[in-house]
Amino acid sequence: MKAIVNVSLKAGVLDSQGKAVHHALDSLHFNNVSDVRVGKQIILKLDETDETKAMADVTKMCEDLLANTVIEDYEIELVQ
Amino acid sequence: MKVAILQFPGTNCEYDTQHAFEALGATTEIVWHKSETIPGDTDLLVVAGGFSYGDYLRSGAIAKFSPVMKAVSAYAKNGGKVLGICNGFQVLTEAGLLPGALKRNEHLHFISKHHHLKVLNNDNVFLEKLSKNDVVNIPIAHHDGNYYIDEKGLSELYANNQVLLHYTDAEGNIKNPNGSIDSIAGICNKEKNVFGLMPHPERAMESLLGSDDGVKMLQGFLSA
Numbered sequence: 001m002k003a004i005v006n007v008s009l010k011a012g013v014l015d016s017q018g019k020a021v022h023h024a025l026d027s028l029h030f031n032n033v034s035d036v037r038v039g040k041q042i043i044l045k046l047d048e049t050d051e052t053k054a055m056a057d058v059t060k061m062c063e064d065l066l067a068n069t070v071i072e073d074y075e076i077e078l079v080q
Numbered sequence: 081m082k083v084a085i086l087q088f089p090g091t092n093c094e095y096d097t098q099h100a101f102e103a104l105g106a107t108t109e110i111v112w113h114k115s116e117t118i119p120g121d122t123d124l125l126v127v128a129g130g131f132s133y134g135d136y137l138r139s140g141a142i143a144k145f146s147p148v149m150k151a152v153s154a155y156a157k158n159g160g161k162v163l164g165i166c167n168g169f170q171v172l173t174e175a176g177l178l179p180g181a182l183k184r185n186e187h188l189h190f191i192s193k194h195h196h197l198k199v200l201n202n203d204n205v206f207l208e209k210l211s212k213n214d215v216v217n218i219p220i221a222h223h224d225g226n227y228y229i230d231e232k233g234l235s236e237l238y239a240n241n242q243v244l245l246h247y248t249d250a251e252g253n254i255k256n257p258n259g260s261i262d263s264i265a266g267i268c269n270k271e272k273n274v275f276g277l278m279p280h281p282e283r284a285m286e287s288l289l290g291s292d293d294g295v296k297m298l299q300g301f302l303s304a
Contacts, residue, residue, distance in 0.1 A: 009183075013228060016186050016259065065145070068138055068174065070181040071228055
């Protein structure tokens with residue numbers, strides 16, 4: 001199965017890249033955008049069939065390495 | 081006085097750091113990150129600047145799992161003195177040896193220039209040669225130097241005199257180059273044996289090259 005991990009800055013932590021992209025969209029006249037957050041996506045191919053085990057493993061990977069939980073949140077999506 | 085200097089793939093300030101400490105009379109040894117031990121006679125361990133592992137994923141994120149980092153943690157927890165400069169500061173926050181994190185600079189630029197810093201606290205071995213409110217001129221060179229810590233963490237830092245340096249102008253007024261919370265340029269841990277700063281004191285050793293204020297900073301470690 002595949003695990004799709006989305007990492008982004010926590011709400012309340014200023015996202016400078018999101019702000020810059022927002023500015024750029026504004027200057028392209030996309031004036032209906034109220035907020036932009038830039039994150040990163042990490043796609044893992046797992047040799048695992050047990051979803052519970054996969055979720056536990058990927059959560060540990062996020063806590064240990066994939067995200068810095070001082071400033072970032074992560075979301076995990078498992079895809080068969 | 082023996083200074084051990086860590087070298088990861090992508091570290092690029094290890095020789096400047098070595099030169100700076102040797103000029104001050106210390107003996108030095110560069111320690112490759114695959115080493116599982118650090119020299120037994122180490123008096124100060126420096127995590128030098130650069131771009132360990134190409135800053136992949138996040139600055140310092142991958143270096144924290146290098147074999148040598150277990151020895152670094154043990155050394156620090158045992159009271160050993162550790163100094164992280166620039167990428168070294170990022171590595172120490174990622175490794176949990178210093179609180180907070182370093183984010184991308186607020187205006188997204190890589191900043192490379194001399195900047196003034198004001199000493200907030202000198203009740204520690206690092207800055208004891210300086211006085212409170214002294215202003216030093218030290219180069220900065222970073223992309224991810226935007227220090228962040230949550231409100232609770234920030235008030236703890238101030239309560240324990242852990243905020244060491246603020247970015248300022250030459251008169252000591254706050255001047256924030258990178259968006260760091262409260263314009264913080266350097267901190268230490270609660271026990272005051274682990275230090276981290278984004279500016280490069282090892283690049284400010286000769287007045288001919290712009291500033292020798294780094295001498296006063298690094299000298300603190302030598303008299304200890």
